[in-house]
Amino acid sequence: MLEIDNLHARVGDTPILKGLTLTLRPGEVAAIMGPNGSGKSTLSYVLSGRPGYEVTEGTVRFDGQDLLAMEADERARAGVFLAFQYPVEVPGVSNKVFLKAAVNACRKARGQGELDAYEFLKLFEDKRKLVGMGKELASREVNSGFSGGEKKRNEILQMAMLDPKLAILDETDSGLDIDALKAVSEGVNALRDGERAMLVITHYQRLLDHIVPDTVHVLVDGRIARTGGRELALELEERGYDWLKAEAAA
Amino acid sequence: MNAMHLMAAELAGASGRAGEPDWLRERRGEGRARFEALGWPTRADEAWRYVKMRELVRWGEASAPPPDAAAVERAMARAGTALDGVAARVVMVDGVVRAEATTRDGSAPEVSVLPLGEALSVVGDHLRSSLGRIASLTGDGVAALALAELGDALVVHVPRGAALSGALEIVHVATGGEAGLRFPRVFVAVDATGELTLIERFIGVPEEAGFTAATTEILVGGDATVRHVRLVDLPEAALHNGHVGVRVGRGGSFTSYVLSLGGRLGRTELTVDLAEPGASCQLDGLYVASGDSHFDHATTIAHTSPHTTSGETYKGVIGDAATGTFFGRVLIREGAVKSDTRQLNHNLLLSTEARVHTRPQLEIDNDDVKAAHGSTVGQLDEMAVFYLRSRGIDERSARGLLTWAFAEEMVVRLPVPALVRELGRVLAARLASDASPVAAAAIEEAL
Ligand SMILES: Nc1ncnc2c1ncn2[C@@H]1O[C@H](COP(=O)(O)OP(=O)(O)OP(=O)(O)O)[C@@H](O)[C@H]1O
Ligand SMILES: [Mg+2]
Secondary structure, eight states, X not given: OEEEEEEEEEETTXXXXXXXEEEEOTTOEEEEEOOTTSSHHHHHHHHHTOTTEEXXXXXXXXXTEEGGGSOHHHHHHHTEEEEOSSOOOXXXXXXXXXXXXXXXXXXXXXXXXXXXXXXXXXXXXXXHHHTTOOHHHHTSBTTTTOOHHHHHHHHHHHHHHHOOSEEEEESTTTTOOHHHXXXXXXXXXXTOOSSOEEEEXXXXXXXXXXXXXXXXXXXXXXXXXXXXXXXXXXXXXXXXXXXXXXXHHO | OOHHHHHHHHHHTOOOOTTOOHHHHHHHHHHHHHHHHXXXXXXXXXXXXXXXXXXXXXXXXXXXXXXXXXXXXXXXXXXXXXXXXXXXXXXEETTEEOGGGOEEOSSOTTSEEEEHHHHTTTSHHHHHHHTTTTTTTTSOHHHHHHHHTOOOOEEEEEOTTOBOSSEEEEEEEEOOOSSSEEOOEEEEEEOTTOEEEEEEEEEEOTTXXXXXXXXXXXXXXXXXXXXXEEEEEOOTTOEEEEEEEEEEOXXXXXXXXXXXXXXXXXXXXXXXXXXXXXXXXXXXXEEEEOTTOEEEEEEEEEEOSTTOEEXXXXXXXXXXXXXEEEEEEEEEOTTOTTEEEEEEEEEEEXXXXXXXXXXXXXXXXXSSEEEEEEEEEEEOOHHHHHHHHTTTOOHHHHHHHHHHHHHHHHHHTOSSHHHHHHHHHHHIIIIIOTTOHHHHHHHHHHO
16 A cells, blocks of 8 residues: 655655555554654655655655656545644635535546535535534634644544545644544544554654554654554653664764 | 915916806816815825835826727727626616616615716705815815816715615726816715715726726715725726815714725725714725735724724735835814724734735814724734644635735625625635635625
């Protein structure tokens, strides 16, 4: 599904990813953990095609295609979804207008036929309930004036609407209260279907109690420093990152 | 009029027309004298500072010869049909009323909509006291020239308490032609408690270049309500200079919507005198400039009486190598105590070559007022563009949607729903284009 091989990337003049290799099978849920500034969000931006993130070496294949050769919007239509660590406010554009444009762009590219107003609203209502988002909130301008937690929930609503093959969740848990964490996790779990792959970036073992990963990768200084199962997250919780940083430096 | 002006008027030999009153001939003379005194504006005039004057002056100082039959036919073919919600409609070609195209429903027969010649006997008092004096004799040299060259005009009179069942739409079609100017003129008097929504649309024939210097004068009576939409959407090569002069009486309310969408040069100068206590105005504007268009807006709001209120919001979207300017003056005179004004100008630049000049300006002669003003110049938020693209929306559509989001509030507040839809479509096509049906569909949906 996703094969990242020896990926080097920089932002401006600063190299940030330094030979990252990682693969993801269809249906696999992999957690990515790692210290602040190790390159987790950079990886998510490189995979989703944010301008200004320059790949200097390595390859990324997605579903057999060269992901790096595609524009950001092409990648989204091909099934890559990023839940942003800091979702962007888009004043003046209503969430519904935005989502309808996005859903139909994706459906069209996938040969599924566009949704009419009625079909769209039905899907919207289903998914809104799935992620436990209020009716009023869901209809407002995109993320505009949303609280931190509301923004995260809106990311999951978008993911549910767009039905991606690969979902990258960048710290979707941070800023969520306990109930919201549960609701969002349930939303995410409901979208685990044995086909959809997920990269779940998080700092907290707690999230992994709700969204149980198949694999845990630790990103240190732009590389995967260790890969393991669930127990690796527990070990990190106890020991911190210093031992891995020391290993990586050696 | 002073003696000097009179003499100059006589010297200029202001031409009269058979059967017209002396005052009208004299009024032309006043315009001529004022033009001789002021001359053509120069770049030293604040409101003309960014205009390439050389391009204008070559059009001369005289009226263009009347269009031939074929040119009139081409113009009439552009005039289109009435919008929903329009009660009366008049088409003028190069300032001449085309009677055959006038349509009107049966509402409020006491409201008169007539060419100048016929209006003199009906609305003579208003015309005599105010024609040319609200805009042409307070404006610059071009406004004065328009009065000197006064030919036909459309005169609208809404008597006390009257109102049409819908808007009055005036379609001004300009023909092309290399020499001379076209001077369309509209004079509107709405008496006490009367109401009028006026749509003036300035269009032209594709590929034809001409220079229009239009004048609109509006008298808003006590507790009367006037809404004025001024839409300039001329062909690429056409030039347009418009003067709008408004006087608002006691408790009267005037709302203006200026839309600059097309043409090489599009200027609108708008002066509102809040002349009596309780008068108010709201001036809104939207300019969408692309190619190498230059759209200029110079507004003056004069608070000359106590308890007068004004608001102004202009927004500009400027792309390619286009230029947009906003020069907004608010004058609060000494006696205009307890006045309130709020003025905003926001601009969105879509390219690195696009230019904007913005200058809100407050001149306050008393300290018992509330006044606020501000202006901004910005670009699209690139992070928002990426956010939309990361959801599958193509780049053009993403930019179109965000641009529309910026402009939308100025469109949806237009007073005629059919005009909101029309403008939405025009902008969807312009901002989003056929290349991005996603944005066009989203804009359609938002209306
Ligand atoms: N535009 C930029 N210019 C220079 N350096 C940048 C830029 N953007 C990010 N960086 C740097 O890249 C490094 C990796 O940042 P990134 O956001 O990927 O870290 P992260 O692992 O997601 O951290 P966190 O856990 O805090 O979210 C950081 O040192 C950051 O300062
Ligand atoms: Mg991060």
